[in-house]
Amino acid sequence: MSAYPVERAADEAGYPIKQGVFVAVAGPSGSGKDSLIAYARDRLGHLHNDIVFARRAITRPALPGTEEHDTLSKADFERARAAGRFALSWCANGLSYGLPASLDDEMRAGRVVVANVSRAVIPQLGERYAQVVPVIVTAPRNVLARRLSSRGRETMEEVLARLERSEAGTVPVPGAIVIDNSGSLEEAGNRFLEILRKAAAWSDTCDRV
Numbered sequence: 001m002s003a004y005p006v007e008r009a010a011d012e013a014g015y016p017i018k019q020g021v022f023v024a025v026a027g028p029s030g031s032g033k034d035s036l037i038a039y040a041r042d043r044l045g046h047l048h049n050d051i052v053f054a055r056r057a058i059t060r061p062a063l064p065g066t067e068e069h070d071t072l073s074k075a076d077f078e079r080a081r082a083a084g085r086f087a088l089s090w091c092a093n094g095l096s097y098g099l100p101a102s103l104d105d106e107m108r109a110g111r112v113v114v115a116n117v118s119r120a121v122i123p124q125l126g127e128r129y130a131q132v133v134p135v136i137v138t139a140p141r142n143v144l145a146r147r148l149s150s151r152g153r154e155t156m157e158e159v160l161a162r163l164e165r166s167e168a169g170t171v172p173v174p175g176a177i178v179i180d181n182s183g184s185l186e187e188a189g190n191r192f193l194e195i196l197r198k199a200a201a202w203s204d205t206c207d208r209v
Helices: 033-041 074-082 103-108 119-128 141-150 156-168 185-208
Strands: 021-026 051-053 086-092 095-100 112-116 132-138 177-180
Touching (some): 021 033, 021 119, 021 185, 033 051, 033 112, 051 185, 086 119, 103 112, 112 185, 119 132, 132 185, 177 185
Parallel strands (some): 021 112, 051 112, 132 177
């Protein structure tokens, strides 16, 4: 995994952004990050105007059953990055990922921004946003292997090899909130939803300081 430098405007005044709270969701493939995010998004209630779910740009086509994202070619992605259209961008497993620069405006408006990111870039988020809450979604290796194998994109041997590479390159995230998503989606989803509610309350407090 490699990360590009945190994207900045030519004038760096105003960074890190002190308003808002950025909830950075990370974890291995198969841990259910997208499912948790979707579960919470559907149950926000009165907080739906206060919490924003980032839509990523990725250099791969959208596949059925996967997250909705903007698909860019490698060349278009690099042009967008050079033009400052990303708040954060990184490369992993041969793909490039980007979060839109418009998230800065959401943060300055005091909202909670939720994004699926690589754990390796979480420290860089602190250079752009003052309030970052890292959430690591986990599940036992056998659960991850079963979920990944059920997608039908890789053989079980390929899945196990990928999990071994992922475990070998795991980067610790100090202070992260860990959610075990090996049980019911409702249990893990409600815990994640509570984290978002607390983040919204924290954001409201930050805006008044």
